[in-house]
Amino acid sequence: MSEHDSSQSPPDRRPLIALAWVWVGAPLAYGLYELVQKATQLFTG
Amino acid sequence: MPPAALSVHLSIGQAYAWSVFKPPLESALGLSGTQSALPFQLGIVMLGLSAAFGGTLVERNGPRWAMTVALICFSSGFLLSSLGAATEQYWLIVLGYGFVGGIGLGIGYISPVSTLIKWFPDRPGMATGIAIMGFGGGALIASPWSAQMLESFGSDSSGIALAFLVHGLSYAVFMLLGVLLVRVPRSEKPVESAPSAFEGPQVSARNAVRTPQFWCLWVVLCMNVTAGIGILEKAAPMITDFFKGTSTPVSVSAAAGFVALLSAANMAGRIGWSSTSDLIGRKNIYRLYLGVGAVMYGLIALFGDSSKPLFILCALVILSFYGGGFATVPAYLKDLFGTYQVGAIHGRLLTAWSTAGVLGPLIVNWIADRQEEAGKSGSALYGLSFVIMIGLLVVGFVANELVRPVDVRHHIPAPREAADVGARQQPESA
Incomplete structure (x- = not known):
């Protein structure tokens, strides 16, 4: 894979881009969920 | 490019969740609170030093090289720490997580910055904000994840060793996405139409x-x-x-x-x-x-x-x-x-x-x-x-x-020419 991009992203790269966002988004969503659980203790604890 | 940057920053942001390992290490290896903080403190010192002294190398060799170095150092740091916990040699944990892992933190932190700015020349704040947000998010992920792992594996030295091992391997796989996906736009054709990332003052x-x-x-x-x-x-x-x-x-x-x-x-x-x-x-x-x-x-x-x-x-x-x-x-x-x-x-x-x-x-x-x-x-x-x-x-x-x-x-003498030189410094392969 080249480190340089010489042209605009072709349409068939969209699944890869979606997969990449899920790859980083899923653990982040887990972290945010845990954070919200803990933060609510400020109002209920 | 943003997911590539995030995969690295979400990983190295784990550093702020080090406190999860402190109580188990203290009881398993008989350490004081000050001693158990050493790997984190050394890691932050190494972050600053490696970012300061390694920045030029990152510019010269490109973001893929930098992300690879960050992956190897950060992951190896955990693997060395795993060995240290298994053999109850605390100095190995300090050396692994603090020194070797700390180099990964510094190189990883700066690895996507200039590339993101080149991809989004008219929105550099947003571009770097995404990546650096990831560093903050890394602790949010690691803190509950590491705590759950220690609960499953146990808080004795073998449980900590196993947790470090899983961290090292998991972060290596996770950061690999960044290494594989990172790409530098050509200076001749910036992604955004205007302004060009290569316009304006250029200072070494x-x-x-x-x-x-x-x-x-x-x-x-x-x-x-x-x-x-x-x-x-x-x-x-x-x-x-x-x-x-x-x-x-x-x-x-x-x-x-x-x-x-x-x-x-x-x-x-x-x-x-x-x-x-x-x-x-x-x-x-x-x-x-x-x-x-x-x-x-x-x-x-x-x-x-x-x-x-x-x-x-x-x-x-x-x-x-x-x-x-x-x-x-x-x-x-x-x-x-x-x-x-x-x-x-x-x-x-x-x-x-x-x-x-x-x-x-x-x-x-x-x-x-x-x-x-x-x-x-x-x-x-x-x-x-x-x-x-x-x-x-x-x-x-x-x-x-x-x-x-x-x-x-x-300013460097010929901004346009120098920018092209800067871009050529990134290895280009077919």
């Missing part, structure tokens, strides 16, 4: 550190981070002390919730304020961080103990400015020094972070201890710290006002 890292602008920004970053750490360092005991004698005392679990909320504000500030800086300008956003930050500290000092919502709101705003300050500074550097060696310049500027990391906790803890010795309690423990924080923010505000465009004598 060597010249940048000789300019007053670099040192003004160094002061700005140092003061802003010190002010944020002033709250972050003692957030839980601070909110408890503030409302101890009132009709609305804060429980231990509520204080933990407050700390979590501060983490959310820190993360939101990284993407939110940094993106806003693309619209209102870098100088103006730092006026906001430093000026309004000083006002927030003033409100806490004057009225904080009489209103819990006001205390919480002011603390959240300060922490959002703390995160915003980190995320906006690469774009500020790009405005002043161009994209030519912005990653290397950013690396050198991060020494301000290391300084603030010592300064902030020192001020708040030392003053709180002295006030306690003097028989004071509650909010009175922090009053003087807050006055000092306001003073530091004013110093930062003045430094920001002194920032002017860089004198042309510091």
Whole structure:
């Protein structure tokens, strides 16, 4: 894979881009969920 | 490109969740609290040093090389720590997580910065905000994940060793996405139509550190981070002390919730304020961080103990400015020094972070201890710290006002040509 991009992203790269966002988004969503659980203790604890 | 940057920053952001390993290490290896903090402290020192000294290498060899180095160092750090825990050799954990892993932190932190700016030349604040938000998000993921792992594997030395091993392997796989996906746009065809990432002043890292602008920004970053750490360092005991004698005392679990909320504000500030800086300008956003930050500290000092919502709101705003300050500074550097060696310049500027990391906790803890010795309690423990924080923010505000465009004598001779040279320095393969 080249480190340089010489042209605009072709349409068939969209699944890869979606997969990449899920790859980083899923653990982040887990972290945010845990954070919200803990933060609510400020109002209920 | 943003997921590639996030995969690295979400991983190395684990550093802020080191505290999860402290109690198990202390009981398993018979360590004191100071000893168990060593790997983290060395890691942060190595972050600053490797970012400062490795920045030029990152610019020369490109982001894929940098992300590979970060992956190898960060992952190897965990593997060495696993060996150290299994054999109960604590020095191996300090060496692994602190020294080797710390190099991964520094190189990983700066690895995507200049590339992101080149991809999004008209929105550099948003671009770097995404990545640096990831560093804040890394602890949010690692903290519950590591705690659950220790619960499953056990908190003895073999359980800790297994947890380190799984961390090392998992982060290697996770960061691999960044290594595989990262790409540098060609200088001839920037992704965004205008303005080009390669327009404007271009200043080398060597010249940048000789300019007053670099040192003004160094002061700005140092003061802003010190002010944020002033709250972050003692957030839980601070909110408890503030409302101890009132009709609305804060429980231990509520204080933990407050700390979590501060983490959310820190993360939101990284993407939110940094993106806003693309619209209102870098100088103006730092006026906001430093000026309004000083006002927030003033409100806490004057009225904080009489209103819990006001205390919480002011603390959240300060922490959002703390995160915003980190995320906006690469774009500020790009405005002043161009994209030519912005990653290397950013690396050198991060020494301000290391300084603030010592300064902030020192001020708040030392003053709180002295006030306690003097028989004071509650909010009175922090009053003087807050006055000092306001003073530091004013110093930062003045430094920001002194920032002017860089004198042309510091520019590289032929900006266009030099930018092309800079771009050619990235290895190109078919």
